[in-house]
Amino acid sequence: MKILFLKPGFEHLGVLHLASYVEQQGHTPQLVVDPVLFADSVFNSARLSHLMDYGEPVMRKIAELKPDAVGIPVLSAGFAWANTRARQIKDRLGVPVIFGGPHCTAVPEETMRTGEADYAFVADAEIGMARLLDVLEKGGDLGSVPNLIWRNGDAVVTNELAPLIRDLDTLPFPAKDLYYDANPGHGTAYNIISARYCPLRCKFCYNATMEKIYGAKKWGSRRSPANVVAELREGKTKRRFNYVRFFDDLFTADEAWLSEFAPMYARDVNVPYHCSLHPSFVGPKVVEALKLSGCREVQMGVETVAPDTKKTIRRGESLDQIRDGLARLKAAGIRNSVDIIIGLPGQEVDDLRQAVDFFNENRPDLIMTFWMEYTPGLPLIRDAIARGELTEEDEARINIGQGVNGYYTGGRTLHRYKSSARYHFLFSLLPILPRKFVRRLVSRGRLGLIPTWVPPFFMTAIANLLFSDRHNATRNEMARRYWHYGAKRVLQRLGLLYPSI
Ligand code: B12
Numbered sequence: 257m258k259i260l261f262l263k264p265g266f267e268h269l270g271v272l273h274l275a276s277y278v279e280q281q282g283h284t285p286q287l288v289v290d291p292v293l294f295a296d297s298v299f300n301s302a303r304l305s306h307l308m309d310y311g312e313p314v315m316r317k318i319a320e321l322k323p324d325a326v327g328i329p330v331l332s333a334g335f336a337w338a339n340t341r342a343r344q345i346k347d348r349l350g351v352p353v354i355f356g357g358p359h360c361t362a363v364p365e366e367t368m369r370t371g372e373a374d375y376a377f378v379a380d381a382e383i384g385m386a387r388l389l390d391v392l393e394k395g396g397d398l399g400s401v402p403n404l405i406w407r408n409g410d411a412v413v414t415n416e417l418a419p420l421i422r423d424l425d426t427l428p429f430p431a432k433d434l435y436y437d438a439n440p441g442h443g444t445a446y447n448i449i450s451a452r453y454c455p456l457r458c459k460f461c462y463n464a465t466m467e468k469i470y471g472a473k474k475w476g477s478r479r480s481p482a483n484v485v486a487e488l489r490e491g492k493t494k495r496r497f498n499y500v501r502f503f504d505d506l507f508t509a510d511e512a513w514l515s516e517f518a519p520m521y522a523r524d525v526n527v528p529y530h531c532s533l534h535p536s537f538v539g540p541k542v543v544e545a546l547k548l549s550g551c552r553e554v555q556m557g558v559e560t561v562a563p564d565t566k567k568t569i570r571r572g573e574s575l576d577q578i579r580d581g582l583a584r585l586k587a588a589g590i591r592n593s594v595d596i597i598i599g600l601p602g603q604e605v606d607d608l609r610q611a612v613d614f615f616n617e618n619r620p621d622l623i624m625t626f627w628m629e630y631t632p633g634l635p636l637i638r639d640a641i642a643r644g645e646l647t648e649e650d651e652a653r654i655n656i657g658q659g660v661n662g663y664y665t666g667g668r669t670l671h672r673y674k675s676s677a678r679y680h681f682l683f684s685l686l687p688i689l690p691r692k693f694v695r696r697l698v699s700r701g702r703l704g705l706i707p708t709w710v711p712p713f714f715m716t717a718i719a720n721l722l723f724s725d726r727h728n729a730t731r732n733e734m735a736r737r738y739w740h741y742g743a744k745r746v747l748q749r750l751g752l753l754y755p756s757i
């Protein structure tokens with residue numbers, strides 16, 4: 257059966273893993289990438305997004321490929337886009353549309369009740385998707401397809417979950433060629449994932465949602481270091497890349513794994529890489545292994561330094577751990593970027609001031625400031641409602657993928673938008689501002705001098721441009737994507753180029 261995956265924006269490892277799995281099971285995967293410009297959290301403009309919409313060329317391409325079914329990955333922020341395309345596909349081709357990904361996992365019933373999908377999947381979908389395609393092709397019982405959500409008359413049925421795939425080494429490598437054939441020259445990095453999920457369950461994160469489904473058992477599926485290195489070695493034979501980006505939630509969670517991985521990676525891959533970590537997992541052994549393996553840059557989620565707010569989001573690390581971790585990384589010559597969140601429930605402006613004080617003394621290379629984005633199913637939503645920072649109506653909107661943009665649902669941040677935006681400005685430039693200047697600015701109450709007309713997303717872009725590693729793959733890929741698809745669409749709109757993707 258021909259299954260076409262329609263993917264917005266960037267490379268999507270979930271889809272590429274699914275594609276290679278269903279191919280192994282006898283089906284034929286296809287991929288169409290919809291560029292979806294100006295609808296992400298960096299560049300967001302309804303008017304430009306409409307102007308640059310690739311709807312018609314995307315639909316034409318799908319029709320040319322004549323799939324038997326179409327699969328669409330759905331993040332909550334992309335639920336509206338997924339529904340629009342699903343409707344168009346069903347009207348034009350009449351083939352079934354299947355949704356999957358974090359939005360469906362978080363709110364399965366709502367996905368089916370409010371969306372256009374014929375079928376959707378909860379959580380990891382390799383086994384279920386292959387089974388569904390068999391049923392659609394040869395007939396059979398939909399009730400036997402694990403993780404499937406489907407309509408039986410007026411009822412929405414959620415089937416039993418398959419156990420998590422524990423031995424990820426048994427899965428085929430992701431179907432990278434599908435993406436790179438469609439987007440030649442877009443990636444200078446090799447994106448890879450070695451584990452699924454995270455041992456922690458911070459309340460603002462998808463992993464807290466997953467806990468409702470798999471409990472504490474969700475953690476524990478990790479590919480062996482040899483399997484990860486084998487994929488990268490194979491990747492090297494197919495295309496050139498000068499950077500590797502590990503998409504794992506918490507790359508350094510397992511010291512033993514890391515110690516086995518480090519020498520193997522250094523010997524067989526030897527390409528600088530990026531990974532994400534957590535302040536509780538930056539001990540001496542971890543940093544030693546990162547250094548030995550050639551890690552170039554890490555992103556550390558700090559989110560807040562205020563003890564009470566840390567408790568609210570279920571974070572247990574101490575300020576000493578953050579301080580020591582940053583110092584160790586610096587001593588090892590590993591670039592480090594920290595994440596801060598504005599708009600957490602209960603967060604006061606003073607929390608942000610504490611963060612400025614802390615990072616002024618313990619300087620990371622880059623501070624990435626995010627505004628709290630409530631996505632469906634987060635336990636933090638109930639906390640925000642209890643504090644009167646969100647309403648039940650807000651939750652209903654969040655559950656259908658609306659209002660997930662942090663600038664609009666940053667809890668009560670909106671009431672102190674100006675001061676929050678000023679702190680965002682300051683965090684963005686902190687790494688180059690003289691320490692004394694920052695101290696004076698904050699202690700003498702001169703923050704009002706910082707302009708509030710500069711949009712926060714612009715400051716994030718500036719910080720990225722100034723301080724992120726020149727190999728920073730997200731930045732480079734984003735620039736390429738906008739340049740390639742933006743210029744192409746403008747020429748198409750002017751009638752100078754035939755509309756295609
Ligand atoms: C890497 C990553 C990124 C990368 C790449 C994104 C991508 N499209 O792959 C980048 C940096 C670009 C990114 C950006 C964003 N991300 Co992100 N990202 C992740 C991360 C850390 C890993 C994703 C991954 O590769 N997982 C591994 C693969 C194997 O799993 P998977 O993708 O979930 O796929 C499996 C199942 O979900 C399912 N499935 C997935 N797709 C489909 C499709 C079909 C048809 C079917 C049947 C099944 C199916 O089957 C797959 C295989 O089992 C996750 C956290 C996480 N643990 O998932 C967050 C996560 C997905 N991101 C998230 C968010 C919010 C974002 C942003 C909106 C953030 C922002 N403010 O900009 C943007 C959106 C960008 C976009 N438009 O795609 C949230 C989504 C929450 C939600 N409910 O929507 C997550 C869950 C993190 C979190 N906050 O908790 N992200």
Ligand code: SF4
Nearest residue numbers: 454456457458461505
């Ligand atoms: S450490 Fe990161 S990935 Fe893990 S639960 Fe917390 S925020 Fe999510």
